[in-house]
């Protein structure tokens with residue numbers, strides 16, 4: 001086990017073990033003028049960094065700017081299926097954003113059958129365009145992992161992804177809301193699975209069951225803030241990156257894994273999947289948190 005910090009205490013929250021919120025939307029207006037405070041609160045909870053996820057071409061530009069302004073914030077570039085009608089999609093400029101070292105993934109992209117708008121007749125061609133675009137970038141040496149949005153669409157989306165030449169282990173199905181059978185389909189495909197606060201909800205037992213069967217080296221944790229605050233903050237708007245801590249604690253518990261071991265595995269997975277280094281916890285925060 002990693003021993004960067006030799007702090008040992010009986011607190012339920014281990015501030016000495018840093019994590020990253022691997023999926024939030026920090027350009028949402030909810031954080032306007034409050035981003036420094038939001039990130040400081042996250043650090044106080046041991047959430048030392050955030051990957052902020054793009055939804056449109058313009059948002060990809062905005063996310064990169066935000067990532068450049070904050071040391072431990074990284075971004076993605078891409079078009080979300082629920083924003084697929086927000087044209088034009090400027091793939092050339094998305095390509096330029098992806099070349100920046102702070103841009104660590106494509107996405108989020110995929111299919112959404114839960115929402116009626118925009119209809120699949122708009123979502124599908126944009127997904128096809130985006131996947132072909134990512135393949136062409138890969139051929140040019142821009143090779144990033146891919147954040148997948150899949151709502152009630154596993155049987156539609158997996159066959160489409162199978163037809164690409166993209167490396168299956170480089171996909172993460174974010175905000176997993178399926179059941180164990182859906183999880184098995186994604187695992188058989190070869191992708192990672194990431195859980196939000198939904199896994200903590202009492203009425204989402206299937207999602208919790210799914211979280212138990214994901215192999216340790218294939219699991220990630222995120223908030224999808226401003227959406228989906230986990231228990232015990234369910235219903236709080238907006239969700240904030242600090243709450244990734246609650247979801248990580250919950251998932252460690254239901255998997256029967258010790259909290260430090262699970263967090264260490266999360267950091268390993270985050271670092272290898274996104275190619276970033278999880279920042280170390282601030283010694284001042286550790287000093288404040290651990291008085292025993």
Ligand SMILES: [Zn+2]
Pocket residue numbers: 108148149150174175
């Ligand atoms: Zn999503």
Ligand SMILES: [Zn+2]
Pocket residue numbers: 023024025053108224
């Ligand atoms: Zn999202």
